[in-house]
Amino acid sequence: MLAGGVGGAKFTLGVRAALGRRGAPEATVVVNTGDDLWLSGVRLQPDVDSITYALAGVNDTHRGWGRADDTERVNAELQEWGAGWPWFTLGDLDLGTHLARTGWLRDGLTPTQVLERMSRRWNLGARLLPMTDAEADTIVTVRDADGAERDLHFQEWWTRHRAALTPVRFDNPGIAAASPAPGVVEAIAAADVVLVAPSNPVVSIGPILAVPGMREALAAASAVVGVSPIIGGRVVRGMADVCLTAIGVETSAAAVAAHYGARSSGGLLDAWLIAEEDAAAAPDVDAAGIRSVVAPLWMTDVDASAAIVDAALAAAS
Ligand code: GDP
Numbered sequence: 001m002l003a004g005g006v007g008g009a010k011f012t013l014g015v016r017a018a019l020g021r022r023g024a025p026e027a028t029v030v031v032n033t034g035d036d037l038w039l040s041g042v043r044l045q046p047d048v049d050s051i052t053y054a055l056a057g058v059n060d061t062h063r064g065w066g067r068a069d070d071t072e073r074v075n076a077e078l079q080e081w082g083a084g085w086p087w088f089t090l091g092d093l094d095l096g097t098h099l100a101r102t103g104w105l106r107d108g109l110t111p112t113q114v115l116e117r118m119s120r121r122w123n124l125g126a127r128l129l130p131m132t133d134a135e136a137d138t139i140v141t142v143r144d145a146d147g148a149e150r151d152l153h154f155q156e157w158w159t160r161h162r163a164a165l166t167p168v169r170f171d172n173p174g175i176a177a178a179s180p181a182p183g184v185v186e187a188i189a190a191a192d193v194v195l196v197a198p199s200n201p202v203v204s205i206g207p208i209l210a211v212p213g214m215r216e217a218l219a220a221a222s223a224v225v226g227v228s229p230i231i232g233g234r235v236v237r238g239m240a241d242v243c244l245t246a247i248g249v250e251t252s253a254a255a256v257a258a259h260y261g262a263r264s265s266g267g268l269l270d271a272w273l274i275a276e277e278d279a280a281a282a283p284d285v286d287a288a289g290i291r292s293v294v295a296p297l298w299m300t301d302v303d304a305s306a307a308i309v310d311a312a313l314a315a316a317s
């Protein structure tokens with residue numbers, strides 16, 4: 001599967017449960033690393049950590065990010081120093097992850113090797129791969145009131161400004177020279193089906209698809225089935241609508257499907273799961289050459305997510 005952070009994590013829990021019930025081989029999750037950043041000397045991988053923590057069962061389900069029962073002593077001290085970003089909280093346990101990761105990167109391990117090592121701590125029940133080993137942080141270009149363009153790191157735009165600054169474009173500098181992380185192309189080629197999680201199409205799935213070689217790998221996959229992150233014409237949570245508007249895509253299940261495109265005409269998808277609320281959009285999806293499947297798409301708990309995965313697997317077969 002291809003996945004971003006919190007939506008990706010909920011879906012990954014469903015994949016693990018659905019495959020577990022089948023006694024099937026484990027899933028490989030190709031995770032967005034466009035959200036990654038350097039802060040106070042450590043490397044953060046928010047989407048990688050969201051999925052890792054969720055699979056390990058140590059995530060903070062209430063806040064929706066970070067570790068459960070975390071404290072913020074180090075964060076308070078960093079703020080006294082005027083270090084880091086005052087609007088970006090780093091929990092103490094979370095900082096332990098970032099320190100371990102940064103240390104191993106400094107020792108010369110690749111991001112793939114670091115994630116492999118970190119995955120060994122818990123019995124995750126899925127194999128996690130970064131989309132690429134290259135640093136390709138997402139940069140958001142916004143236009144100021146005086147008309148001048150300004151570049152912000154994705155996290156500054158998302159977390160500090162809550163996506164309130166109108167984006168002109170999203171870019172991942174360095175991605176043209178990147179390649180899929182070792183194992184990604186092989187995992188896609190070996191997969192019975194590739195699932196596209198109901199993650200943000202622009203800033204979570206977008207960077208994954210922008211890695212050179214990724215689209216070719218997906219074009220050769222057995223089957224690709226996506227799940228709409230848009231229900232009833234609205235984002236379930238987050239600010240994907242702002243991202244979609246910026247790239248000229250309407251916030252609707254059919255428009256996102258058309259944006260991904262049909263694999264039969266050079267796009268991404270063979271089938272697309274849309275919510276019952278969007279059942280009227282099914283003919284539009286089919287007309288685009290993508291088989292529509294109407295299903296309940298609320299990931300309210302692991303069973304609900306697993307039922308979505310069951311529907312996606314049925315569509316693939
Ligand atoms: P992020 O990296 O933490 O922003 O998370 P993702 O990119 O993986 O997922 C964000 C997307 O998940 C948002 O666009 C939401 O619309 C979508 N999403 C969140 N919860 C649900 C849900 O219960 N069902 C569906 N279909 N989509 C959801």
Ligand code: CA
Binds near residue numbers: 046047
């Ligand atoms: Ca994210």
